[in-house]
Amino acid sequence: MTYDYAVIGGGIIGTAIFNKIIRKNKSCILIERELDIATGATKANSGLVHAGFDAETGSLKAKFNVRGNYLIEELAKELNIPFKRTGALVVGNDLEKLNNLKTRGENNGVKELEIINRDKLKELVPNLKEDIKYALYAKTAGVISPYIFAIALAEEGVINGGDFKLGFEITNIEEEKNIFKIYSKDNIIEAKKVINCAGAGFNEISKFLKVEEYPIKFRRGEYIVLDKSEFVKLSIFPLPTNLGKGILATPTIDGNILLGPTAEDIEDYNTETTTEGIDKILGYINSTFDNVPLNKTIRQFSGIRVSCGEDFVVEKSKKNQNVVLVAGINSPGLSSAPAIAEFVVEELFEEKAQDKIMKRRSPYFTENAGKIICRCEKIGENEIINAINAPIPAITVDAIKRRVRAGMGRCQGGQCMLEVCKLIARNKGLKLEDIKKESKNSYIMFKGEN
Amino acid sequence: METICICCPIGCRLKVEKIDGEIVVTGNSCPRGKDYGISEFTFPKRVLTTSLVFPNVTYTLKTTTALPKERVKEALKEIKKIGYKECNIGDVLIKNIINSDADVVVTGKIENA
Amino acid sequence: MKTDVVVIGGGPSGMSAALKASEQGAKVLLVDVESRLGGILNQCIHNGFGLKHFKEELTGPEYANRLANEVYKDKNIEVKLNSYVNYIDKNKVFVLTEKGQEIIECSSIILSAGARERTSGEIYLKGKRLAGVYTAGTAQKMVNFYGKLPGKKIVILGSGDIGLIMARRMTLEGAEVKLVLEIMGHSSGLRRNIRQCIEDFNIPLLFNHTITKVVGDERVCGVYYAEVDENKKPKLETEKYIDCDCVLLSVGLIPENTLLPKQTLREKFVVVDDERQTSVDGIFICGNVLHIHDLADNATEEGEIAGKFAGLYALNKLKKYVKVIINFSNKISYCMPKLVNKKTEGKFTIYMRANNNFIKKFITVKSGDNIIAKKFCVGITTGEMQEIEVEYSKVNGDLYVDIEG
Numbered sequence: 002m003t004y005d006y007a008v009i010g011g012g013i014i015g016t017a018i019f020n021k022i023i024r025k026n027k028s029c030i031l032i033e034r035e036l037d038i039a040t041g042a043t044k045a046n047s048g049l050v051h052a053g054f055d056a057e058t059g060s061l062k063a064k065f066n067v068r069g070n071y072l073i074e075e076l077a078k079e080l081n082i083p084f085k086r087t088g089a090l091v092v093g094n095d096l097e098k099l100n101n102l103k104t105r106g107e108n109n110g111v112k113e114l115e116i117i118n119r120d121k122l123k124e125l126v127p128n129l130k131e132d133i134k135y136a137l138y139a140k141t142a143g144v145i146s147p148y149i150f151a152i153a154l155a156e157e158g159v160i161n162g163g164d165f166k167l168g169f170e171i172t173n174i175e176e177e178k179n180i181f182k183i184y185s186k187d188n189i190i191e192a193k194k195v196i197n198c199a200g201a202g203f204n205e206i207s208k209f210l211k212v213e214e215y216p217i218k219f220r221r222g223e224y225i226v227l228d229k230s231e232f233v234k235l236s237i238f239p240l241p242t243n244l245g246k247g248i249l250a251t252p253t254i255d256g257n258i259l260l261g262p263t264a265e266d267i268e269d270y271n272t273e274t275t276t277e278g279i280d281k282i283l284g285y286i287n288s289t290f291d292n293v294p295l296n297k298t299i300r301q302f303s304g305i306r307v308s309c310g311e312d313f314v315v316e317k318s319k320k321n322q323n324v325v326l327v328a329g330i331n332s333p334g335l336s337s338a339p340a341i342a343e344f345v346v347e348e349l350f351e352e353k354a355q356d357k358i359m360k361r362r363s364p365y366f367t368e369n370a371g372k373i374i375c376r377c378e379k380i381g382e383n384e385i386i387n388a389i390n391a392p393i394p395a396i397t398v399d400a401i402k403r404r405v406r407a408g409m410g411r412c413q414g415g416q417c418m419l420e421v422c423k424l425i426a427r428n429k430g431l432k433l434e435d436i437k438k439e440s441k442n443s444y445i446m447f448k449g450e451n
Numbered sequence: 452m453e454t455i456c457i458c459c460p461i462g463c464r465l466k467v468e469k470i471d472g473e474i475v476v477t478g479n480s481c482p483r484g485k486d487y488g489i490s491e492f493t494f495p496k497r498v499l500t501t502s503l504v505f506p507n508v509t510y511t512l513k514t515t516t517a518l519p520k521e522r523v524k525e526a527l528k529e530i531k532k533i534g535y536k537e538c539n540i541g542d543v544l545i546k547n548i549i550n551s552d553a554d555v556v557v558t559g560k561i562e563n564a
Numbered sequence: 565m566k567t568d569v570v571v572i573g574g575g576p577s578g579m580s581a582a583l584k585a586s587e588q589g590a591k592v593l594l595v596d597v598e599s600r601l602g603g604i605l606n607q608c609i610h611n612g613f614g615l616k617h618f619k620e621e622l623t624g625p626e627y628a629n630r631l632a633n634e635v636y637k638d639k640n641i642e643v644k645l646n647s648y649v650n651y652i653d654k655n656k657v658f659v660l661t662e663k664g665q666e667i668i669e670c671s672s673i674i675l676s677a678g679a680r681e682r683t684s685g686e687i688y689l690k691g692k693r694l695a696g697v698y699t700a701g702t703a704q705k706m707v708n709f710y711g712k713l714p715g716k717k718i719v720i721l722g723s724g725d726i727g728l729i730m731a732r733r734m735t736l737e738g739a740e741v742k743l744v745l746e747i748m749g750h751s752s753g754l755r756r757n758i759r760q761c762i763e764d765f766n767i768p769l770l771f772n773h774t775i776t777k778v779v780g781d782e783r784v785c786g787v788y789y790a791e792v793d794e795n796k797k798p799k800l801e802t803e804k805y806i807d808c809d810c811v812l813l814s815v816g817l818i819p820e821n822t823l824l825p826k827q828t829l830r831e832k833f834v835v836v837d838d839e840r841q842t843s844v845d846g847i848f849i850c851g852n853v854l855h856i857h858d859l860a861d862n863a864t865e866e867g868e869i870a871g872k873f874a875g876l877y878a879l880n881k882l883k884k885y886v887k888v889i890i891n892f893s894n895k896i897s898y899c900m901p902k903l904v905n906k907k908t909e910g911k912f913t914i915y916m917r918a919n920n921n922f923i924k925k926f927i928t929v930k931s932g933d934n935i936i937a938k939k940f941c942v943g944i945t946t947g948e949m950q951e952i953e954v955e956y957s958k959v960n961g962d963l964y965v966d967i968e969g
Contacts, residue, residue, distance in 0.1 A: 454759065455755045455759040458615075460612070460948070498611050501736065502609055509711070511623065513609075561625075
């Protein structure tokens with residue numbers, strides 16, 4: 002069949018656009034190179050829904066962030082995923098800069114912004130160092146799981162008639178009579194319109210589409226993850242610099258604490274953690290907070306933010322009216338995703354129909370969890386099986402981890418990883434040694450000589 | 452020769468010497484250590500443990516006594532040739548493996564591991 | 565459901581505790597999350613267990629089976645498998661089974677839930693998050709239960725016993741153990757395991773070294789490693805690279821004691837008395853969930869202590885005494901227990917780990933100025949737990965343990 006739309010890239014932007022297109026009753030396929038949704042920048046960021054005071058007034062970032070922040074609440078309810086308006090603080094002693102941020106926020110349309118003093122600050126963040134006196138308090142900021150958000154958007158799209166292809170590595174794209182033929186090694190997908198939101202792979206796809214390429218740059222951000230704790234109950238930022246919003250301490254929607262990110266411009270896409278990066282986080286956090294529960298450190302990771310200039314690129318290609326380009330989506334990309342999707346579908350592609358009523362997705366978690374497999378997070382066998390058999394099946398260890406948190410706890414899968422491998426193998430008719438961690442050659446076990 | 456006794460977790464530091472044609476062990480704190488010292492000096496031996504994995508059951512195995520150290524890998528190869536059979540803990544799977552005086556016995560049975 | 569004692573965790577200490585509690589006349593429920601008793605012993609298929617407790621050299625599964633057979637024979641003990649204890653509340657244990665949550669009322673609780681392995685995240689291992697980096701225990705299960713190798717060219721970080729045992733297992737099963745790196749200047753494993761697992765196979769073991777970065781694309785393809793300085797920081801000028809497809813971590817065990825109520829007194833370890841009772845009345849603790857034992861035999865011994873007194877507690881037969889504190893010198897990293905009931909008859913044992921290696925020294929226990937116990941040790945190492953017996957009747961006020969001479 003020829004789809005009305007093909008969305009290339011299964012990150013938060015791709016899944017949001019995919020979901021929105023399905024709502025307009027158009028046929029659509031979501032194409033992802035990896036074996037799961039949300040394996041790029043979407044899985045490795047702070048999980049924050051920003052209020053919207055950071056971006057310059059009038060920018061796409063400001064517009065989409067504020068609108069996205071508003072849309073997310075309703076969307077999360079509908080998708081049956083947790084979202085919480087925890088609030089955010091930008092802390093510092095430079096009142097003028099804080100006031101400037103507040104003014105900018107108000108100009109961007111952000112509501113409920115307030116400058117608070119030491120007393121209120123101490124009440125909100127008891128662990129903040131005494132010498133930090135003021136903060137901009139943004140009550141509308143919140144936290145969400147970025148990968149659960151993307152997976153849920155994609156799943157709901159699939160339940161309501163959308164198609165998807167995982168592990169689909171595009172080798173070429175041809176256009177004939179206004180129909181795009183998207184090739185992989187052994188498959189062809191046909192679609193009338195294409196959205197390139199391939200993140201780090203944007204230019205590769207643009208080349209195939211013979212449309213605009215952008216000077217894409219990578220900026221790496223390292224994080225430290227702490228086990229569940231009440232160390233901070235809302236997101237704490239320093240005053241922003243030209244490298245970004247700075248190192249923050251934030252709860253995640255699941256109750257963990259994230260410390261980070263650093264901001265380092267790098268040449269090649271490389272998600273390693275470094276001594277310098279981790280030391281930088283520890284240095285900053287220890288100078289800003291007391292009682293940092295570093296004995297609860299369970300993991301470090303790094304994510305890559307892609308940028309092409311100051312602002313987002315969300316536009317129709319000037320070379321091909323049937324292609325929309327979404328590039329350089331760094332922070333506040335997660336917060337902006339629903340608004341970007343709305344803009345792409347309703348404005349750029351002019352799909353003005355009312356959203357159709359969507360069938361609801363069912364959660365993985367259940368009363369009848371079965372035998373507990375992940376002891377740290379208390380995840381049962383039936384919940385893991387639900388994820389394996391979900392509309393977008395989880396067939397890797399990390400895919401299970403993202404959906405149900407098996408392996409997310411303090412033992413980091415030491416006790417349950419093999420059980421998870423067994424469950425995937427049994428339910429998918431695979432051999433144990435075929436099970437992968439994440440990407441297509443990331444075999445957990447030794448698989449024989451190559 | 453100086454070595455560490457492996458008979459028990461104490462790990463005594465043994466000194467084994469040939470004095471007037473006789474092997475003398477010092478540093479041991481029990482008779483097992485003396486025997487080990489002499490054996491290590493003349494003819495080192497090791498117990499072999501391994502497991503055999505079948506579709507619905509895994510057997511863990513050991514040799515009943517120590518094997519000549521340099522033939523341990525050879526014995527392991529023999530064990531890996533064994534096809535599935537129903538057994539219980541304590542059953543002998545191979546008698547006198549590699550013509551030694553050691554048998555291979557089942558030490559554990561893990562069903563649907 | 566109602567019982568006298570609930571034992572949480574059916575490894576060597578839990579099974580021994582259940583047996584001893586039953587011996588006092590208590591009704592016991594032994595709960596384990598796995599589908600079989602034995603705990604981690606089942607995957608420790610090597611020999612060297614049981615010399616102290618069974619006076620016979622056994623493999624892990626054999627040791628587990630001996631205890632399990634006794635447990636199943638005991639009419640006072642009910643075993644509940646595939647059951648996860650969700651939380652405990654003074655006299656209630658909330659258990660999740662395949663059928664849902666079940667509440668068990670009891671008079672005393674013994675926590676014997678074991679330990680977990682320290683992870684790459686806890687040691688801030690640098691590099692990418694790749695397939696092929698596992699704890700040694702995970703690899704042990706992979707090989708011994710499923711017959712799969714975690715890799716073919718292996719670097720082991722840490723020289724704990726599991727790591728050493730795995731070096732031998734991997735080598736015998738056809739993998740090449742290229743290097744074992746230990747950040748300390750000495751091994752934390754038993755000497756005999758260095759001998760029979762490392763030296764037997766000529767595996768290079770580098771002390772004062774650690775991994776500086778794990779590299780690869782999807783699976784591990786190598787590590788950078790370097791010597792460390794006195795602050796355990798890598799000396800970058802000594803950094804080298806080695807090819808490997810797997811990194812195994814044997815960097816310590818951590819008691820899995822999150823089930824204990826919040827108010828339980830904790831210092832470096834959970835504070836217990838010589839009866840292994842915690843600061844919460846009626847909650848006892850033993851085995852690796854209390855502190856890390858070198859030997860299953862020692863965990864059994866501790867299980868028997870906890871079991872006996874938890875049984876007596878449940879039957880209202882446990883007497884109350886004044887407690888004294890065990891203090892220790894800076895040559896000792898910790899003593900177990902922390903508190904001692906001032907009884908008049910019998911003996912108790914103080915277990916301790918030294919901070920450093922010592923040759924030909926005495927372990928002494930003082931009560932005031934009097935030495936009330938003294939023991940000569942040929943060699944004391946940080947890797948090996950020491951023990952010394954003390955007579956209750958000689959205890960007169962707080963105790964002080966030292967290494968002297």
